[in-house]
Amino acid sequence: MDLRTLTYIVVGATFVLYIGIAIWSRAGSTKDFYVAGGGVHPVANGMATAADWMSAASFISMAGLIAFMGYGGSVFLMGWTGGFVILAMLLAPYLRKYGKFTVPEFIGDRYYSRAARVVAVICLIICSVTYVIGQMKGVGVAFSRFLEVDYDTGLYVGMIIVFFYAVLGGMKGITYTQIAQYCVLILAYTIPAIFISLQLTGNPLPQLGLGSTMAGTDTYLLDRLDQVVTDLGFAEYTTNARLSTLNMFAYTLSLMIGTAGLPHVIIRFFTVPKVRDARSSAGWALVFIAILYTTAPAVAGMARLNLMQTIEPEPGQYLAYDERPQWFKNWETTGLLAFEDKNGDGLIQYTSQAESNEMVKIDNDIMVLANPEIARLPNWVIALVAAGGLAAALSTAAGLLLAISSAISHDLLKGMIAPNISEKTELTASRVAMALAIVGAGYLGLNPPGFAAGTVALAFGLAASSIFPALMMGIFSTRVNKEGAIAGMVAGIGVTLFYVFQHKGIMFIPGTAFLGDMPENWFLGIEPNAFGAVGAVVNFAVAVIVARVTAEPPESVQELVDHIRVPVGATTAHDH
């Protein structure tokens, strides 16, 4: 059977599965819609959180980034996993104890202020929308590459699928679909990795394969990789840091606290029955994430080595362009891989020097997607990778859309504009908000604003600098008051946005960057994507100072904080 038919069958089968789950798990109440009824088993929730969390960026892009960054790519590995430790200890159990439906709701109650709630809603929407655009783009790209339909059609199909289970089932539908999506994406990621590890090292576990010797030799794979890349003038793979130690530190910190502050991840912990479950569920989520995240560096290193060895089988002996393998031709047609015969010898020279390098384009995203082809795996594996990429993008998009729509229907409509609406009306409103959010995200996916490329990393910076500090101080301090929290959030997100805009352009419009995207202009050499960590420090500092010079919070706040710190009496998220 040809690859295209097979891909249609595999992807089609997964879609039928998602829609079947959607019909089976319709939401009957607002509690079903916002927190899946509050009765999801912690292991199941962990799996759903993992799918929610791992986006198209984790599935498609991350290994490719690491493949070209080497050791410097570790910021993504540590940053996107370490956040769950903070989440499990500093936020999840206490927010679960509080037992409400949304993140802004907690901020509004803890800081006894509608204004704080509105600021939180705005911060939430800014970071969720910037994030969701990237996912919609991922859906369109995956469709157009694997199913050979155009980008727009792919996006429409993706929107219809998400519409179906998110509008119908809300959090309940999303949770059970995400469990299925996790299974699809993890199989799609690990199967090619196992085969490639076997081929290169004879060890079926990629995590061990990366540290093993090359099959049939005494040379360690990583030593060989270091040697191959340095021979061509690239930096050594295992020691090549990203800019500076301080920058790596800030980048990792930014991603970690951004992870803990992203609302679509936090609300997942409202769905478990108990406080204890919120703690263990974060652990399970990280187990399921770690399966992919410890495989990714192996995929990265092995794909880089495979690529280098394909192009230059022996030192000084280059691959002839006419003899290039089939996968090379396939990816050339997408424009993601490009060769230019600069010296006219018909051979492919790949070097670190721009003037003599003939591999003029190798897109990071190719590394994971072309992996099964490079390793000559059967077509069904390639079809599975397509389904996995779509599962990763769809599951994250759905989680983000739920966070956005519940902020609109629950925090803005029910919380402020019309507090007296019935539950039935609110449920309808939340479905309408979800539908609107999908259409809005789809529109942005079709007409991506100029800043789409930088948005995912920005979302983390914004979550790190606004939402995380407000939540953490709300739990660990009784002294921080509404003035402090609001000033802190505004200052944190303001400083981060300002820094990003001054180096990347206002709203990322080219030419408006008043300091230019130049490392020498960077504050202490910290790149804009890593600045969320500094924004968070500003948020904490401003909040503490402002709180010190303004009135103490009322007595009721002390009681609220005492209440959430102890698990006893935590009920399932109650109707209100």
Add this chain to the structure above:
Amino acid sequence: MSKMTEQQAEAYWKRNLALMVKLLVIWFVVSYGCGILLVDVLNQVQIGGYKLGFWFAQQGSIYVFVALIFYYTRRMAALDREFNVDEE
């Protein structure tokens, strides 16, 4: 499930904080310490094909993170029982 006295609640919170600080120190050491600040020193040591610092940054820290959360969960469950504040 009796209600906690103020002193009990304070003692419970202090024990929780102490455990948390201990685990966050480990969290910091394995990632920012071994994976970033001390990476060059640790890279002098080789385990199999992995330089040790590189291994912490791309593998080891993640395994430790998982262990930390489950250890915290277990210790907190015990603390909840000791203070009689566990759910059912």
